[in-house]
Amino acid sequence: MKTFPLILCAVAALNAQVRLPKYTREVLPNGVVVYLMPKPGVPLINFLVVAKGGIESEPRELAGIASVSAQLLRKGTATRTAEQFSNELDSMGGSFRVGDSEQDVTIASEFLKKDFEAGLDLTADAVLHPTFPEAEVKKMVAQQVDAVKSLKDNPQAVIGRYFDAYFYGAQHSYGHPADEASLARLTRENIAAYAKGVYVGKRLIVIVSGDIDPASAGLAVKKAFGEVPSGGAYEWAKDAPVTPGRRLLLIDKPDATQTYFRIAQPGISRTNPDRTTLLLVNTLFGGRFTSMLNDELRVNSGLTYGARCVLDLNREPGAISISSYTRTETTGKAMDLALDVLKRLNEKGITAEQLSSVKAYIKGTYPTQSLETADQLAKVLADIEVFGLNRGEVDDLFSRIDAVTLERANATARKWYGTEDLTFVVLGNAAKIRDSVKKYAPQFSEVSIKSPGFGQ
């Protein structure tokens, strides 16, 4: 009896709605959106600078320019050489990471609390005053071309590039992964011109989180970013939907002893009203260890180390893509099984028990994934701003999850997990698997991994 009240408390705690900690949002006169979120605990501070645009804003023939220009920000500024920048950063033990996504470029830096001023100065200097020295540009571009080659030695990583090109197609903003040819077209001039349009007030979001005093941090950030030219507001891309119909791309890697595959169909955008329900359904289908896919392909049959389904959540509708791998000889068996599981979801849906399990799972894992550290929280705020959402994205999450009925979950599963409009991308030893994979789609293309590019 003693433990009973304790358990009750605990269950109540699990179901309690989580909330974002306190933060402020302010738009500076030049358009820069500034968020401040104190999150004491460890004496570290984070700057997350987000520039709207990302991959969708790249000119098609200059694919990779968003990432390369971001990586070059630290390679020379109006007041620092690349070497000075690195020395200052490393001397403080700071971190400085850049990343790009379909809709933005992010610069994330982290410093000790005592280095707030110096860390802000360094971060802002990179974002606002890069000079893109010719020699650094040449070095970076040559390195990136070799990085594409190195990527092709890693089948698990490289299949994603082929997938983007094939699934979205060349006309789509997401369908032009950087390759050897597009990277080779990057020059100091086009990089500087591109960056000049990106790192401007109306496209920038600056999020400061961690062990900060919001008042003084706010003043310092306004001073650092308040003078940036406002530039033009960013016009989001508008793409036509992905072409339906079954098709298959086979990438030949003759030495592969394992086949890597993706089976995808058109999905949703980050703001689609079905997103909460789909998050639940997709987690059950392929988003956790006991998911239908992993259970069938790994646990029940031992065909693979892992099988999952990824639900893209970008500004434009993305893919819902099954991905797995298996030894060359069991390629057809594993792909057939994945299709069976997809069909089962579509036809039979999920049970009440599954739905209640996944609701608890999402609620139980969300705090460690999104709310524990200052950098996680900054990412949540960035998402809210970039996708035009509001704090209800976190504060109402649990009640939105609770509101999903079995009926709605199954209607959503039927709607989004079809068995017709499937895009297959398969990487492996073509001589051994060509015949067994051709049956999946009437439209078939093949490319060698040794050819430059990603099959575009």
Place this chain on the structure above:
Amino acid sequence: MKVLLATVLLAATALQAQPADVKTQTLANGLKILIQEDHNIPNVAMYFFYRIGSRNEKPGTTGVSHFFEHMMFNGAKKYGPKQFDNEMEKAGGNNNAYTSEDDTVYTDWFPSSALELMFDMEADRMQNLAFDPKIIESERGVVYSERRTSVDNNNTGILYEQLRAAAFTAHPYHWPVVGWPSDIESWTMDDLRAHYKTGYAPNNCVMVVVGDVTVERVMELAKRYLEPIPAEPPPPPVRTKEPEQLGERRVTVKKAAQLPIQLIAFHVPEAKNADSAVLDVIDAVLTSGQSSRLYRRLVDHDQSALDVRAFSEHSLDPGLYTFSITPRAGIDPARTEKTLYEEIALLQSAPLSAEELRKAKNQLLTQHYRQLKTIAGRANLLGIYEVFYGDYSKLYTFEQDIERVTAEDVQRVARKYFSEKNRTVATLIPEAGK
């Protein structure tokens, strides 16, 4: 002195806790428990460190520790096949596990409401694991798929396996954690039972709980669920010591590839050795950040490498310090190798400046704090310090251990270990026409 003092003070708060905040107790059956309360989020990280890994294996059953890591999720007495994961996910938790040369670690993350369930399930699999032949066969396929992904179809993975096999001739670090392919195909039920009996006894385990719990509640549950499990004789000690290396060893792997890869390793002492901290500083000096010596030289100045990394093993027995270089397209790996030796010679011949030493230490300290930001990070480090350094409280002297390192130490250690005789060089050469 001022700078130093400031850093020390900061670090103390960074850890969010002093050794005193970690409560420790050993159950009657020998299971050691470390608990740290943290109520930042309503979640818990509960880690089980079993002191058994590939170093405890024998030829013929290599990889069995790692295979066992998989089997621990395949059903026990009270919770049958799939139930560990099903029940855990239903209660809002998830998990993972990893195996190294030295230990096998089970990592549970869950809302605090699931604490008792986790004790019940962990106790069940610690004591009453099921050995179903059908499941064993299926799991063999899963593990082989993992090997195919991380070794056979991964150029760095396959080269690293060859490097270790050449660097260690006698000690069990010779074989890969995942196991040789023929062993994966042939270990038997008896091998698994023997491994479980000694490896998974409570006296061979350290449990770490960090997060939204109270010490009293954890101890109450530990006494109820874990204390009744009987102790067993521990795994036999690993007797074999790696003999001193008497000359450079070279191996090559020829494989279809666009770029070569180079791994260059030196034998270094075990984690507990005082030189470990010096090797950490050397790591930072040579490869941490774009101002590090090897990045500047190989990637930036010479443009002969796509990347360069170093990895200093902190292991129970003497391990390896490994440099990893990806030469650029068209660059002869002999050139990057020569450059590396020039930089090592420089480290051996000229002392670090005070600024460079300070920079390296600051990098190590902030990297250390970053690992302590999450309950999962802290649970992992507390367990690692307990198992590999013999005392979790050494986590809280990391700072002093690093601060103690001098420029002379760096020179001495670089000379002692980075010698030609102590070196193993593994190169992956892209095969022509493939």
